[in-house]
Amino acid sequence: MLSALFRREIRASLLLTAILLVSGGWIVVVRVGNSAMIAAIVVVLFCSFLVSVRFPRAIRGSYGILVIAIFVASYAQDFQIDDKELFVILKALIAGVACIYFKRTRRDFRELFVDVMYYMAIISLVLYPLAYVAPGIARHIDDEYSTVFGLLYVRSTDLQRFNHYRNQGIFWEAGVYGVMLTMAFAYNCLKYKKRPNWVFILAALSTQSMGALSVLMPFAAYCYVHQRQPRLANLAAVMLGIVVALVLAAPGAIDDAFSTLFGRSLQGDSSITVRINDMTLGARAAADSLLLGRPSGDLDAYNALALDEYGYIKENDAGISNSITGMIYKYGVPVTVIYCWVLWLRVRRDFGSMAPLVFAVFAGLLMIEPLGLSIFIFMLLAYRDYPSVAGRQ
Structure with a gap:
């Protein structure tokens, strides 16, 4: 019995890891497009239906509205669906099938996401220092990327720009890894509470991603204080908002702050x-x-x-x-509003009273990296909880 459960857990973890790869990293591994890996995921998903044809209710109706809106906007632009537009729609459909797969296996993929990112963080925190201590251990893929055992990737461009590598895990750049770690931190800290939060924070710090850390660190500080002194946390959040507004009115102060914290100038980077x-x-x-x-x-x-x-x-x-801006530019305001509405429904369902804050965090993360139309984010938007999970706080 345990052996069967373990095998099922491994299969689910490997599938989710593959989905994360095509959402933000596989192109680094093979230096070509994601098509072959996505095809492999589709084969695995559809083969699972050979065992059972049961189709649980795993997709939210609001997600169906979003996919239809994307299709309509794509077609109405020039009365045809080109390859790139079709690829986005296919990713949306694959995400729906993946949600059905995880619902059938009774494995909440969001909780599994926390587990996968936790172990990924530990592995990267072990291998990342090795890229410095024993640089010969990193095998060159091409002029830009090198890998440590295929479990960590580093970029020569980071070395040229910052005189050191940044921890990017299995993803195409450190910023993407920082975004994924921040999302995993949110689910772990506020929903599942099963892994030590400091692991996600430490891994995110090693990415040195200015965008991700600018979102994660205030968010993590708020969560820490809120768990102990909610009123103090809310007061601090208001004061921080005032400070940020004042700083935004003084671009020179912003440049000085980011130069001090990240060693990067807003003007010259x-x-x-x-x-x-x-x-x-x-x-x-x-x-x-x-x-x-x-x-x-x-x-x-x-x-x-x-x-x-x-x-x-x-x-x-x-x-x-x-x-977000890319979606407005490509699909227009109505589709973007529907997208944000579906995202709001997701975070309201998952985070309850903390939903406004988490929505702001997730929206901020999506404004850092072009992940909004990836399979993994589509899965978050699509997934319909089973009753035992929906009531979980």
């Missing part, structure tokens, strides 16, 4: 410049297509602003790194 522009220029460029968005690869409006104001353009396959 190209990565920061692009991310800020993806939010501001992306929103401005979308102003004339707010209803239906734009066809895939149409970055003309964005590039016109970027070239005029900053002297650069994006290639057609580059995309916008800010998931």
